[in-house]
Amino acid sequence: MEYVDSLTGFRLDGRRPNDMRQIRGEIGVVAKADGSALFEMGNTKVIAAIYGPREVQNKGQQANNQALVRCEYSMANFSTGDRTRRPKGDRRSTEISLVIRQTMEACILTHLMPHSQVILIEFLVHILLKFFMYFLPKICFLQIDIFVQVLQADGGTRSACINAATLALADAGIPMRDIVTSCSAGYLSSTPLLDLNYIEDSAGGPDVTVGILAKTDKVTLLQMDAKLPMDIFENVMQLAIEGCKAIAHYIRGVLLENTKQLECRRGI
């Protein structure tokens, strides 16, 4: 099948190879959560909710003086065309949960408990910590729960989940080193394509999902389950990074707009 029309250069849905789908982000969609966001990439729609920082509920889970980030990914039964009941915690969702958790852990500075916050920052300033682990200076262990649910799936759910989680974390006021954004890119019909939709995703070609810290230019996620020659891979990855940056730019806009409105409400 031809995924890029050789005559017009358009993809099946009318995008050019370097075009992203339309993205939209909205903050504060779950009132109960400490932070929440909705993120859409084309027809992929994902909701994320953050609970915490709160005290570790299950003491058994806390380990090694380490802040606990938990993530639960799930797909709504109505998210795809066929409404099959999918079991909770199947391999795929466990894997994606893990991927999102690791990606987000890489950017969350720590839970900042209101009272120990200052001490902790001091601590951070003086002793630089390892990438993922933040040792807490005190007895109190906290956890952050990230729930992401796919409401509508049309390819690139993993990226959309990460973007939604970022927005939600920022909304929850959890300190982060940077905004993590993610975007996928693939290689079909001998062309690198940005932001694959479901049809392109299921074409079976190589598909690279990249997550980056936009300002600091660090890669926090890189996944590909196919073989690709190095030079092509670099092109594809570069394309995905461009996509991530565009998303980061958009997310910043959403956050700033949201903050402006809040400030406005507070009457400052």
Added chain:
Amino acid sequence: MLQSKSFVKKTKQGRVVKVVREHYLRDDIYCGAPSCKVCDTSASRLSNSASTILIVDTNVVLHQIDLLENPAIDDVVVLSVVLEEVRNKNLSVFNRLKALCTNSLRKFFVFSNEHHKDTYVKEMVGESPNDRNDRAIRVAAHWYQSHLGENTQILLITNDRENKRRAVEEGISAETVESYVRSLGKPDLLDLVVLSSSADVNMEDVEDHRPSKKKVIYSEHKPMSEITSGLLCGIYHQGKFRVNRYNPFEAYVGSESIGDEIVIYGRANMNRAFDGDIVAVELLPQDQWHDGKSMIITEDEDDEEEDVHLAPSSADDAPRSVNPVQPTTESVPPVSNRPAGRVVGIIKRNWHSYCGSLEPMPMPAGNAGVAHALFVSKDRRIPKIRIQTRQLENLLDKRIIVAVDSWDCLSRYPSGHYVRTIGQIGDRDTESEVLLIENDINSRPFSTQVLACLPPLPWSLSSEDLANPNREDLRHLRVFSVDPPGCKDIDDALHCKPLGNGNFEVGVHIADVTNFVLPGTPLDEEASQRGTSVYLVERRIDMLPKPLTEDICSLRSDVERLAFSVIWEMTPDAEIVSTRFTKSAIKSCAALSYVEAQARMDDSRLIDPVTTDLRNLNTLAKIMRLRRIKRGALTLASPEVKFQIDTETHDPLDIGMYQIREANQMIEEFMLAANISVAEKILNHFPLCSLLRRHPSPTKEMLEPLLRTAAAIGLDLDVSSSKALADSLDRAVGEDPYFNKLIRILATRCMTQAVYFSSGDLSPSEFYHYGLAALLYTHFTSPIRRYADVIVHRLLAAALGIAKLPPIFQDGPQLTGIADNLNYRHRNAQMASRASVELHTLIYFRKRPTDTEARIVKIKSNGFIVFVPKFGIEGPVYLVPKGNNGSDWVVDEAHQRVTKVGTNIRYNILQTVKIHMEVVEPQPNRPKLQLTLI
């Protein structure tokens, strides 16, 4: 820039699923007219001064593609909605349209109306997809008109009456194809216009001259819905319709549902199906299953009969055995157990254009010069085609190309239209051209883009090449080549050096084509498309441009050339001690012909180094060959014919069988060894994407004709394995020297052809090469003339770490596609070569009626098929005058002989007979070779 619009689509995937897809509408799609002031004109394709821009409707593209391909039609806008519809309806037309749109000489522009924000239309409630698409076309036409203003006329070309009416109502100028072409004032273009008989066109536009035969000749095709349900419940069977190459009134449909081939006899049962169509077949009641008619002559009033042709070289070329296994007890009436059927519907047409000539007819009077003529295809499987022409007198003695348009059940013949003229009938160039076209061989000169990829000439070995650490300097070796005389594309050379330990170092050096043909270049694309060089009797159609084929890559003597070498250390017993591969630079010291090489080896007085090397190589080759045969390799024979061509007139002076010498076998042996070594190496490195060559074992049914013949002459053949077969072929020695060869020829034609494949597509047990009895085989040794070898060179270079593996190898389906194309091209090249030989045979015998000896290879009820060893041809000899079916000859199937009733005159299979060969012309413009018994 992006605007999103989702639309809802329901598809059937067992269940009804709602599919929601995004559809982006954009404002950065340009109109393609250079005169446009709003759009970016850098990508515009239409001509500068276009006063009229044509927008074509889907039905116009589908039916009038031949007209569109004519250079007189230009400045055409192809809408993406049209493109999409064409793609869904007819892929071959789509590919032709695509070629038009990408051809830089033609002014065809693709406008993505479906993604343009102003021309996208949403399906309205109650509107059929067809109406919606028609509306989209009109909206786009309207947009163009208002976009480009009054100076440019936008003309919508449609044959759909409703669409045209609406367009005119909406203020768009619209015309039918006929009236537009007429307005151009070029009468010859009108021949290209397909006159559709459907009600789409206003009757005033079409002058229906067709003889009004209202008799229904064929039964109506069943509607698609009925066919689908019939297929589902097993009443009908789906399959590809294949017409017997040797009898156009008999066809086979391979059906998976009944696991056998359904035979279809006669035009009525074939019900307008063409060769290659996908059809639905209904089985006839069992009592109508004909017993296999082993008549040569066909049943219809059309006097078509089996031609003399070149003896087939494999089962793929040979006619399928018509008669099934006959019950040995002769009391049982010969009821066939082979299902017979009739076509009830055509699922997919395989119509394309055909080469041939017009059936001679008198010039009709009056009628404004419009004449109806019957076209007779060169391909006997194709029925006659009725065409309409205004240039009858020009066409009568020409080879022309005709395309099929329709075939309704009222007319005996399909109707079609003239496409173009090739040339004078009987002219050798015309006929050669015809056989190239028939076999889909691209003989056009290479394009400038392709030629631009060539290195600057004159080319010589540069110091950079030598400085390359991956390239070994082997110029000091005594390398020489042995090829057929006059060979200019020398792609292999050898060397043989005795080592101190008594072993030999043997090197096979293959032209390093991949050093010049880089992946992804136009040169590479072209070579990949052509797939192979084609050798005709009088000319060669190269895969690579001439400078590469004959000079830069060719390993000529006394020049330094780049090579890819396989170097073995071999014991005197020809056991390979070690193998290594390297890119190299060589300098051949001699380019010998087989005859020269043979003469040198045979002349015991010569003791020069090259001759010694030759003798050493020959000794090794003999051992290798023996070992290979012991392992079970088949020594097969095919009657290869060689022409002596007059250098000035290019007419054949003499023909004879190609003689195989020891030197040929010596070279062959080392090439085989090199190919096997390379196959092992690349498969080891790239188990999933190596290009290999396999030869499937023949099935029992395929060997059936051979076994029957063997049984008739009391020969016991063991076909349980290639080894057993090889051994029993060796034992089959008759009283005359040609007997063994004849048996081998018969055996060869029971085999299928070897094919290329990608190692990822099959399991390792299927890699086996039956004929060579090799577990692995590939083609490495002829990269100048075969693209498969180019691929294998790249694989080997990547396996050695010299070069990177091109990305194409990562793409499984694409690699499979390449392998399929190579097989297709390879086969076509062979067919073309054979056709060329047949053509020249005919030319040769035109002036020389000859008496010669022939061998009977097949017994029929009214005659037999003979094989003429001297000329390698095969053809029928009739015992009964044509049309006389009440034969007094009796066929004895078990003993494969035919006896005249009441006499002792009988003919046995493989018997030698004397025949007379003469070219006769029973139908004008169709000369053929006739064989008669003396």
Added chain:
Amino acid sequence: MGVMAAVGGDGDGELVTPGELLGDSSKMIAGRGAYVAPNGRSVRASLTGIRRVTHPQPDAADQRSIVEVVGHKAHGAVPQPGSVVIVRITKVMARTASADIMCVESKAVREKFTGIIRQQDVRATEIDKVDMYLSFRPGDIVRALVLSLGDARAYYLSTAKNELGVVSAQSIAANHIVSRQLLTVTVILRYC
């Protein structure tokens, strides 16, 4: 607000998002909502909010400014018109009662928000006969609805609905007084 007193200068008041560069660590100390990047040089934001720079006292040992990001979540929830809040009465006057907002919906606020319940907003009927002193006492916990952003100092609150009003109060004798809607109270108390 306390922070606002000592601010001013470079890029102050600008909105930032996590990861954004706030300055160089040789000139800046990362305060709340900011961190020093692993390279030890740049100071970056870790929250979304307003950038605030506090300049050091002229005699301080460290002459670097402190840069902070004041995120909205740092203030906790923010009352908005229409949201139900839990307040503690601080002062009762003849026509108004002022109160501190403690919770917005179910979430505790992190900063001090003041609200005012005006006489006409205490109940829906007979609004002119309301006696503020009989309605509220300082220390009462009251469930109220935010009517509007009010004036610069305080939100306007209302208790003029059945489900609104005092939920917990202390008598002068320090006895616990139960409100008229026991059910709501227990629920709300748990939220508090």
